[in-house]
Amino acid sequence: MNRYQNLKDIFFQTIEEKCHGIYKQKAYFHSLQVSTLTQEFALKKHLDIELASIIGLFHDYAQFINHSSFDHASRSSQMLLPLLEDFNDEEKNIITNAIKNHSDKERIDDVYSEILKDADVLAQYLAEPDIILKASYQKRLNLYVK
Secondary structure, eight states: OHHHHHHHHHHHHHHHHHOOHHHHHHHHHHHHHHHHHHHHHHHHHTOOHHHHHHHHHHTTHHHHHHTOOTTHHHHHHHHHGGGOTTSOHHHHHHHHHHHHHTTOOSSOOOHHHHHHHHHHHHHHHHHOTTOOOOHHHHHHHTTTOO
């Protein structure tokens, strides 16, 4: 997981430089929580924990750096790609596709995209249990909270 640690250092440094106040807190809290949840889901599905960790940590990267949610999934994927020089092409595709796909909670994608979508919804719920979710989000949440 040395590659993950290196990327985590870059993530923290960038958030420190680009985010302030409550936005910095949200960047840290949400990203780390989603990363932890993707790790747990990866363990249960016998997936690569390192890849899952990175996917969870960087899924909203562009949103925090650019201070905008506009097309943030695709932008996060693009922003992360140059940082993945230590990864092979298959690993890069897994990471970038999962991040790129995570905003479309209605569609079913590959297993890494799905664990990220579920982790993202669950983290949102845990941070704000009274939140009113879209139907597609609620459907995912119902898998974990009855």
